[in-house]
Amino acid sequence: MTVAAMWEARAATGRGDELAAWVRESVLPAVRGSAGLERLELLSAPGERVLLITWWNGEPVPVADPPAGLLGRPVHRWSFTSEHVE
Structure with a gap:
């Protein structure tokens, strides 16, 4: 079973680049090499969102919250189970 885990954060005003850097420097190294990790993708969006x-074969490893000063609102998290892939 493949599970996609989505983690989305909105940065405090003017701190989007810092939030993305925190994810690259803190989260990605912590997640890489975890048992069951199949793939990861980091994206950014308007509104200073990261x-x-x-994608996991089994239970996802939780992603930490960034330092509170980087956030414009609490982190959102969702998990999805793959139903169909082409």
């Missing part, structure tokens, strides 16, 4: 999608 999105990390990870």
Whole structure:
């Protein structure tokens, strides 16, 4: 069973680059090499949002919250089970 875990954070005003850097420097190294990790993708979006999608064979490893000063609102998290892939 493949599970996609989505982690999305909105940065405090003017701190989007810092939030993305925190994810690259802190989260990605912590997740890489975890048992069951199949793929990861880091994205950014307007509104200083950062999105990390990870695909797992089994239970996803939780992603930490960034330092509170980087956030414009609490982190959102969702998990999805793969139903169909082409």
